[in-house]
Amino acid sequence: MSSVETLFPHLRKDPSDLPEGEDPFTITTRNGYLPFNLPLRTLPSAFDALTDILHQMPILKEDGNAGLLATFELGPLIDNGALPDLTHEIDNLLIPGTNKRDIAAVTAAFRDYSFVASSYLLEPCWETYSANKDNGYGLGRPVLPICIAGPLAKCAEILDIPPFMSYAASYALYNYYLVHPEQGHKDYENLRLVRAFEKGLDPKSSEAGFILTHIHMVAETGGLIEGAVNLLSAIDSKPYSIDREMDDISAAKKGLQLILDAMQIIETNMESMWKNSLPKDYMAYRTFIYGITKQSMFPDGVVYEGQFDNKPQFFRGESGANDAIIPLLDHLCEIPMPPNPLTDILVEFREYRPKPHREFLKYVRETSSRLGVRRFMTGSGDMELVIQYLRVLDHIRSFRWRHWMFTREYIIKYTLHPTATGGSPIITWLPNQLDAVMELMEKVTQDSGLSIILEAEAWSEKLPLSEADFIMARNIMSNVVTKKAQLRKEVAKYCQDRNLA
Numbered sequence: 242m243s244s245v246e247t248l249f250p251h252l253r254k255d256p257s258d259l260p261e262g263e264d265p266f267t268i269t270t271r272n273g274y275l276p277f278n279l280p281l282r283t284l285p286s287a288f289d290a291l292t293d294i295l296h297q298m299p300i301l302k303e304d305g306n307a308g309l310l311a312t313f314e315l316g317p318l319i320d321n322g323a324l325p326d327l328t329h330e331i332d333n334l335l336i337p338g339t340n341k342r343d344i345a346a347v348t349a350a351f352r353d354y355s356f357v358a359s360s361y362l363l364e365p366c367w368e369t370y371s372a373n374k375d376n377g378y379g380l381g382r383p384v385l386p387i388c389i390a391g392p393l394a395k396c397a398e399i400l401d402i403p404p405f406m407s408y409a410a411s412y413a414l415y416n417y418y419l420v421h422p423e424q425g426h427k428d429y430e431n432l433r434l435v436r437a438f439e440k441g442l443d444p445k446s447s448e449a450g451f452i453l454t455h456i457h458m459v460a461e462t463g464g465l466i467e468g469a470v471n472l473l474s475a476i477d478s479k480p481y482s483i484d485r486e487m488d489d490i491s492a493a494k495k496g497l498q499l500i501l502d503a504m505q506i507i508e509t510n511m512e513s514m515w516k517n518s519l520p521k522d523y524m525a526y527r528t529f530i531y532g533i534t535k536q537s538m539f540p541d542g543v544v545y546e547g548q549f550d551n552k553p554q555f556f557r558g559e560s561g562a563n564d565a566i567i568p569l570l571d572h573l574c575e576i577p578m579p580p581n582p583l584t585d586i587l588v589e590f591r592e593y594r595p596k597p598h599r600e601f602l603k604y605v606r607e608t609s610s611r612l613g614v615r616r617f618m619t620g621s622g623d624m625e626l627v628i629q630y631l632r633v634l635d636h637i638r639s640f641r642w643r644h645w646m647f648t649r650e651y652i653i654k655y656t657l658h659p660t661a662t663g664g665s666p667i668i669t670w671l672p673n674q675l676d677a678v679m680e681l682m683e684k685v686t687q688d689s690g691l692s693i694i695l696e697a698e699a700w701s702e703k704l705p706l707s708e709a710d711f712i713m714a715r716n717i718m719s720n721v722v723t724k725k726a727q728l729r730k731e732v733a734k735y736c737q738d739r740n741l742a
């Protein structure tokens with residue numbers, strides 16, 4: 242066991258150290274939040290009936306022909322018994338030659354069943370929407386048959402996640418393969434989808450681009466996680482991988498630099514969303530990733546036949562909000578979110594992450610709070626450290642700002658539907674968090690004494706920071722003032738246009 246594992250028991254450095262059958266989302270500093278081994282593409286032959294339906298299902302199949310969802314035939318096929326109930330087969334997903342559960346295989350089964358589940362439940366909405374985009378989505382199917390509900394609920398119980406299509410275990414992070422595995426994830430062109438609803442099996446399609454861009458970003462999270470761990474251990478005066486001779490502040494700066502380097506690449510990859518996935522195409526495949534909670538398509542929830550005492554269930558839909566990049570930085574930087582119902586949704590999203598991600602984020606949240614990361618940064622009197630912290634906050638801001646641009650250009654321009662796929666209110670939820678980051682940035686400059694320094698007319702040698710840092714900090718903070726005003730104006734306008742309080 243390396244020292245990183247001693248300090249952070251939820252984290253491994255090297256995937257090859259992990260025993261077979263572990264949760265694929267066990268975090269390593271090599272693969273970050275991606276599964277530590279490549280996702281399993283196909284289930285054993287006992288699941289052939291399911292695999293066959295998955296191949297037949299997409300609106301555009303891999304062979305270029307129209308699939309079941311194109312002609313709204315999936316529901317009738319399932320209702321006529323094309324898919325046997327294979328719940329008992331989930332228990333047979335074992336590591337060969339042992340009695341140990343193969344959690345990678347269970348995750349692949351979860352992914353596959355969740356694709357069929359969302360297709361089945363939302364197929365009528367796709368039919369309504371494609372007949373006339375102004376009609377909205379109409380109603381989804383209110384009952385999930387036992388042949389889907391049984392195995393899906395069973396896999397979810399084993400994985401300890403909600404039994405509905407999720408960001409990590411279904412739609413994005415467990416839904417790809419590499420054309421040339423030895424070349425890794427760096428090259429976007431090497432990524433392909435395993436499952437898709439619309440045209441995603443064509444790697445040039447917008448659906449593929451939407452999902453693969455997430456994967457391309459998450460592939461860079463190893464350094465981010467390592468930086469976060471370094472930073473916490475530096476503040477705890479327990480550096481493990483950095484020079485022991487170093488004082489806490491220098492060690493903290495090294496940790497922050499790792500975070501900044503990783504975020505630079507992550508944000509560059511994020512920016513390529515605009516070309517990988519066109520705004521005009523988003524509304525189509527998006528139809529299939531809605532959830533049940535707060536959605537007009539499921540006013541009375543969904544009954545999972547034979548499960549949960551046949552009582553209606555409500556689950557949130559697939560959303561990048563269940564990604565762990567930004568929550569890690571939120572926790573590490575101790576960003577105070579306003580106590581309101583919008584922040585309650587942010588907290589609720591936590592349940593939808595894989596168990597290892599949840600445990601790691603909880604650890605970071607509690608450790609950052611115990612150590613007082615924010616106090617350490619602002620109270621150090623070291624302006625270089627303050628500016629590095631500010632730069633990390635500025636990455637959170639720009640990530641969320643670009644996100645607000647995505648939401649504006651891919652969603653708000655095309656629909657009046659009031660809730661996002663995860664069930665949050667489309668106009669107000671993202672701005673709630675974006676505003677909180679910008680508020681904190683202003684407070685940090687005040688509490689650290691940086692704001693007084695930045696009031697100087699120009700940089701001089703008497704100031705306790707370099708000229709480059711002075712200019713950078715000024716630019717960052719003047720941008721915050723501009724963006725804060727722009728955000729408030731835009732949100733107010735959208736609220737007025739849509740009669741929202």
Ligand code: HEM
Pocket residue numbers: 451454455458511514518559560561562563564566567568587641644647648651652660661662663664665666667670671674675
């Ligand atoms: C076209 C691109 C995208 C659009 C239209 C979009 C849309 C949205 C929307 C509407 C939400 C609100 C939550 C909900 O679903 O209820 C959200 C949240 C979120 N998404 Fe995306 N997203 C996009 C790309 C991405 C990418 C590439 C990532 C990278 C991992 C990502 C990560 C997140 C995160 C972290 C949140 C929570 C934000 C916060 O805490 O303030 N999204 N997204």
